[in-house]
Amino acid sequence: MSSRERILGRVRRxxxxxxxxxxxxxxxxxxxxxxxxxxxxxxxxxxxxxxxxAIVHRCTTADLPATLAGMLAARxxxxxxxxxxxxxxxxxxxEAGQVPDRVESTPDELxxxxxxxxxxxxxxxxxxxxxxxGSPDQGRRRITLVPDHHICVVRVPDQVVSSVPQALERLxxxxxxxxxSGPSATSDIELDRVEGVHGPRTLEVVLVxxxxxxxxxx
Amino acid sequence: xxxxxVGMPAFPRAAHEAVNNQTLRGNLRxxxxxIRAKRANAVAEVSDWAELREAxxxxxxxxxxHLDRYLVQLEESVVAAGGTVHWAADADEAxxxxxxxxxxxxxxxxxxxxxxxxxxxGLNEALEAAGIRAYETDLAELIVQLGKDRPSHILVPxxxxxxxxxxxxxxxxxxxxxxxxxxxxxxxxxxxxEAARLHLREKFLRAKVGVSGxxxxxxxxxTLVVVESEGNGRMCLTLPETLISVVGIExxxxxxxxxxxxxxxxxxSSTAERMNPYTSTWTGTTDEDGPQNFHLVLLDNGxxxxxxxxxxxxxxxxxxxxxxxxxxxxxxRAGGHAYGSVYPGPIGAILSPQLRGTASxxxxxxxxxxxxxxxxxxxxPVAIDIPEVLVHLRERVVQGGPVVREGNKVVLxxxxxxxxxxxxxxxxxWAFAHPGVLRTGQRAASRTRRLHPRTLPGPGKAWSxxxxxxxxxxxxxxxxxxxxxxxxxxTGGSK
Numbered sequence: 001m002s003s004r005e006r007i008l009g010r011v012r013r014x015x016x017x018x019x020x021x022x023x024x025x026x027x028x029x030x031x032x033x034x035x036x037x038x039x040x041x042x043x044x045x046x047x048x049x050x051x052x053x054a055i056v057h058r059c060t061t062a063d064l065p066a067t068l069a070g071m072l073a074a075r076x077x078x079x080x081x082x083x084x085x086x087x088x089x090x091x092x093x094x095e096a097g098q099v100p101d102r103v104e105s106t107p108d109e110l111x112x113x114x115x116x117x118x119x120x121x122x123x124x125x126x127x128x129x130x131x132x133x134g135s136p137d138q139g140r141r142r143i144t145l146v147p148d149h150h151i152c153v154v155r156v157p158d159q160v161v162s163s164v165p166q167a168l169e170r171l172x173x174x175x176x177x178x179x180x181s182g183p184s185a186t187s188d189i190e191l192d193r194v195e196g197v198h199g200p201r202t203l204e205v206v207l208v209x210x211x212x213x214x215x216x217x218x
Numbered sequence: 219x220x221x222x223x224v225g226m227p228a229f230p231r232a233a234h235e236a237v238n239n240q241t242l243r244g245n246l247r248x249x250x251x252x253i254r255a256k257r258a259n260a261v262a263e264v265s266d267w268a269e270l271r272e273a274x275x276x277x278x279x280x281x282x283x284h285l286d287r288y289l290v291q292l293e294e295s296v297v298a299a300g301g302t303v304h305w306a307a308d309a310d311e312a313x314x315x316x317x318x319x320x321x322x323x324x325x326x327x328x329x330x331x332x333x334x335x336x337x338x339x340g341l342n343e344a345l346e347a348a349g350i351r352a353y354e355t356d357l358a359e360l361i362v363q364l365g366k367d368r369p370s371h372i373l374v375p376x377x378x379x380x381x382x383x384x385x386x387x388x389x390x391x392x393x394x395x396x397x398x399x400x401x402x403x404x405x406x407x408x409x410x411x412e413a414a415r416l417h418l419r420e421k422f423l424r425a426k427v428g429v430s431g432x433x434x435x436x437x438x439x440x441t442l443v444v445v446e447s448e449g450n451g452r453m454c455l456t457l458p459e460t461l462i463s464v465v466g467i468e469x470x471x472x473x474x475x476x477x478x479x480x481x482x483x484x485x486x487s488s489t490a491e492r493m494n495p496y497t498s499t500w501t502g503t504t505d506e507d508g509p510q511n512f513h514l515v516l517l518d519n520g521x522x523x524x525x526x527x528x529x530x531x532x533x534x535x536x537x538x539x540x541x542x543x544x545x546x547x548x549x550x551r552a553g554g555h556a557y558g559s560v561y562p563g564p565i566g567a568i569l570s571p572q573l574r575g576t577a578s579x580x581x582x583x584x585x586x587x588x589x590x591x592x593x594x595x596x597x598x599p600v601a602i603d604i605p606e607v608l609v610h611l612r613e614r615v616v617q618g619g620p621v622v623r624e625g626n627k628v629v630l631x632x633x634x635x636x637x638x639x640x641x642x643x644x645x646x647x648w649a650f651a652h653p654g655v656l657r658t659g660q661r662a663a664s665r666t667r668r669l670h671p672r673t674l675p676g677p678g679k680a681w682s683x684x685x686x687x688x689x690x691x692x693x694x695x696x697x698x699x700x701x702x703x704x705x706x707x708x709t710g711g712s713k
Contacts, residue, residue: 006307011289011467014522021682025276025476026272033266052491103506117264124493140506140508141507144448163482165475168478172650173474174299174501183495184448186357187447188356188361197415198419198452199452207298
């Protein structure tokens with residue numbers, strides 16, 4: 001008998017006392033916590049991102065190239081990894097050398113790059129989380145992992161949801177998903193939180209709104 | 219389960235040593251009290267915690283009730299997504315499967331994400347015996363591995379170590395395993411974390427094989443989920459060419475939507491955060507992104523036996539958040555090592571004797587490693603009634619009875635060392651059934667009460683060694699009741 005058959009047989013015998021069908025799962029929990037306007041949801045995202053030590057910037061679509069260029073310059077970035085589908089205009093004003101992610105590039109080559117800029121799939125306000133799904137404007141998992149500095153651009157408000165349940169609805173489980181809440185951190189030494197172990201030690205998030213909604217916000 | 223703990227003394231002896239270790243008690247007290255307070259805040263932030271807890275419990279119960287069906291569905295989904303599924307009935311079989319998979323890659327080292335399942339089966343030792351070196355990459359696991367130590371907490375395996383001890387371990391051992399600790403390393407957590415980053419990065423960047431567990435497996439999509447903080451999980455799931463995940467069969471949830479419950483309750487219950495820094499999900503393999511070979515090893519190793527126990531099976535709901543450890547007054551004093559298992563604390567006290575059986579002395583003692591205060595049940599995000607299972611297992615240890623071991627029904631004999639207790643209970647039952655005898659006995663006890671010893675002789679000595687014997691009243695209650703007509707005619711002086 002194969003182990004598969006043995007295990008399934010054991011499980012079936014173990015459940016001999018259990019009646020066949022049972023009631024569907026009741027989901028009495030909330031779809032989101034609290035009653036917020038769209039602006040308040042974006043504000044909460046910014047607050048929670050900052051609370052977990054991500055650095056948050058806000059700008060309009062028109063100002064995005066200048067904002068990104070300024071952020072990279074301030075960090076002293078010489079080389080920036082670029083996923084294949086990133087909107088080219090975003091980095092049009094950046095002086096750093098752009099490194100396209102290639103299949104054949106080795107982890108050591110990635111380790112020598114200073115920064116990476118990506119878009120995201122969705123951002124969750126209540127938890128301060130950005131989710132990447134490997135789409136062309138976000139690239140493969142490894143480009144947001146090996147370099148020490150990650151800049152993630154979130155289009156607000158259309159990429160922002162309130163809660164974890166709302167985020168899961170929007171995401172495709174077939175894609176390789178990475179949920180990021182602040183920079184890499186550990187609490188393993190006396191439960192003191194320390195930022196920066198193996199992932200990027202600096203996470204900067206740019207909340208970008210188009211001109212019209214930015215004016216409404218201000 | 220693991221051979222690591224063979225020969226462990228029973229819980230009372232191991233705990234006795236631990237409570238006399240002042241450093242250990244200080245480290246544990248600081249850590250558990252810190253996380254306890256933070257967790258309460260994180261839970262208070264969500265107004266529907268009770269509903270989330272109830273839904274989590276129901277989803278897990280439903281899954282366990284139909285585990286055969288969901289296992290088959292999961293297998294189909296993983297295979298359809300490009301993965302390979304292996305089934306392992308016990309630890310030896312799982313270790314053999316992983317060893318062969320690593321050998322087939324031609325590699326002699328692997329990087330590991332922290333995984334309770336691989337600790338449970340002693341995978342690192344099995345790989346070492348086959349000439350394969352396994353590097354633990356979680357900071358706490360690294361501390362444990364370098365210190366040639368054993369983990370003592372589910373979430374924070376090195377909770378029993380303080381920063382000074384960690385610095386000493388890094389300075390002494392890192393060079394033996396790879397990049398040595400930087401010169402002049404101090405004991406600030408930031409510097410220690412940096413030393414671990416440098417030490418491990420060279421391993422991540424060259425690794426060809428990663429070994430992980432998983433927090434959840436989604437049956438309908440074939441998705442696996444790893445929840446972590448440091449990024450070592452992302453490294454192991456991203457850079458190697460081959461990924462081997464060893465996961466207990468109870469880690470299934472039926473649907474993608476079900477994750478919405480556990481991704482809310484797990485981080486808040488474990489690290490007391492709104493969300494842990496990194497969560498990775500993978501569904502089979504993705505072209506040119508991440509490992510191109512994915513193997514899932516489904517592990518039984520006592521889980522189906524646990525499932526056969528109608529009271530005890532609820533332990534399989536556990537999502538390994540470790541909240542029960544942090545609130546437990548026994549764990550806080552005894553520490554994790556005393557439990558003689560990779561699963562310490564209240565959950566370990568019910569999980570280990572079910573996964574391993576109660577034949578060994580340590581496993582038979584674990585259901586007693588509790589004051590039954592109920593704090594563990596209160597914090598459990600999937601509402602496992604740990605005290606109920608503890609009492610159930612105590613009954614099993616003392617009385618024996620039918621259980622399932624390795625899929626077969628066997629009848630357990632009453633455990634050794636409880637003969638006196640059983641004899642006392644039998645005597646009590648007889649006395650209560652004979653009112654005349656009881657009355658005579660009670661009167662004799664009252665009259666001789668000044669002669670009673672403070673500790674019991676013979677087999678009762680151990681019991682009275684840690685408890686005060688109740689004082690015998692001057693007059694039996696029944697005599698008092700009769701004399702005072704139920705308390706109505708009592709006079710002032712007769713008290």
